[in-house]
Amino acid sequence: MSENSNSFTIKDHYNAVASDYHQQYDPERLRDISRSYPANYFRLEKLLESFRANGVKRALEVGVGDGSPLAAVAGLGIDVWGFDFADEMVSKAKRLIEVVGGNPEQIFVGDIQHPRSYTDELPDSGFDGIIAMGVMPHVDSERTILENITALVQPEGRVFIEFRNKLFSMF
Secondary structure (H helix, E strand, C coil): CCCCCCCCCHHHHHHHHCCCHHHHHCHHHCCCCCCCCCCHHHHHHHHHHHHHHCCCCEEEEECCCCCHHHHHHHCCCCEEEEEECCHHHHHHHHHHHHHCCCCHHHEEECCCCCHHHCHHHCCCCCEEEEEECCCHHHCCCHHHHHHHHHHHEEEEEEEEECEECCCCEEC
16 A cells, blocks of 8 residues: 655554544434444445345455455355455455455455465455555555456456545445
């Protein structure tokens, strides 16, 4: 992920917010309009609906965050994998994936901008579902990320990429 020139980096930010990150998907907090991106719960529901309807069997989340979306995907009986460049997020995601019955060894530190950081950890057969939520604002090249994701998705696979900006969020 892109690092800025300040001493406090994007990675530092995500390591610092790891403990509360799951709250953005909490349906009990839907009416709290003071939250950033209060629609994340609905985005996650759309993702689950799509993966369920399209028979996704193995999913990868790039930028796994705290693992909340991936844990929900695992709840559909899907084999889940994920990586993130923030160590604290990976630690939290591993714990959450284990709680829902997934394999925590399939969650690891990696960066979608650098294939060497993740390719040896992933199955050769690829994925029929890929998730990238909240990743694109932090990358150096959207084109590179889309090419890297394309290399990981199976033909006819589903890719769910969320794009955010300050005015509104699209997916």
